[in-house]
Ligand SMILES: *[C@@H]1O[C@H](CO)[C@@H](O)[C@H](O)[C@H]1NC(C)=O
């Protein structure tokens with residue numbers, strides 16, 4: 001079997017989040033397995049857990065704009081009829097519908113709405129780090145302008161609690177250290193399957209300089225982030241397309257992760273497409 005076929009298989013099976021590959025890729029992080037990486041003892045873990053459980057509402061109510069896009073990506077509701085996701089999500093799966101308003105993809109809760117139109121950012125590109133360049137006739141190296149807009153056949157019945165449209169956060173400058181996060185259904189390890197239950201990841205904004213060592217990073221259309229203590233969350237296969245959220249507003253779209261996608265490990269920096277850089281295009285397409 002030619003290696004390109006193997007690559008395609010691997011990517012489609014895992015997905016798409018991994019779009020980027022050497023240097024880029026979305027990989028994951030074992031979000032809840034911080035013990036192995038950080039050596040916390042049982043008491044520490046218990047404290048962290050209790051604290052979380054006491055102060056936090058269900059993850060889908062913290063991230064009511066988060067949806068499952070197709071079968072292998074996340075997305076963000078930005079209006080009753082428009083979902084924002086990652087362009088690379090269309091490379092391996094057809095994305096025919098979204099599942100909104102739920103924290104579980106398998107138990108019949110939430111609403112599935114069909115997509116009638118997909119609009120990829122006109123400047124979107126990917127390179128041979130992600131894919132076999134010859135097979136896909138891709139000339140450039142790098143994943144840029146990784147934005148996708150999906151128009152739904154019928155409007156979502158937004159309820160203000162589990163299904164909400166996120167406003168766009170188009171601030172051009174984001175202060176390093178600002179606390180942000182995303183929610184999705186991605187795998188908990190490289191090559192794993194999508195998780196049924198929605199999970200949330202705690203991240204913070206990094207300065208562009210803090211990602212300048214990443215081969216394909218460019219602050220013009222990307223936002224650099226890393227996980228916060230104590231878990232040092234990252235991202236994994238299937239988290240692609242998920243919205244980077246602060247105070248209910250969406251400022252980025254999960255695009256790739258540092259390192260190769262052969263591991264999804266805590267602490268790996270996560271790169272999001274920068275909503276501010278595509279603000280005019282989003283408005284032009286969606287009127288939002
Ligand atoms: C799932 O979502 C429902 C509706 O928001 C909520 O009542 C429930 O507590 C959530 N379950 C979990 C495990 O967060």
Ligand SMILES: *[C@@H]1O[C@H](CO)[C@@H](O)[C@H](O)[C@H]1NC(C)=O
Nearest residue numbers: 103104105107108109197198
């Ligand atoms: C669906 O899953 C969510 C999250 O695990 C849970 O809170 C909810 O009770 C489940 N609903 C049903 C109908 O099983």
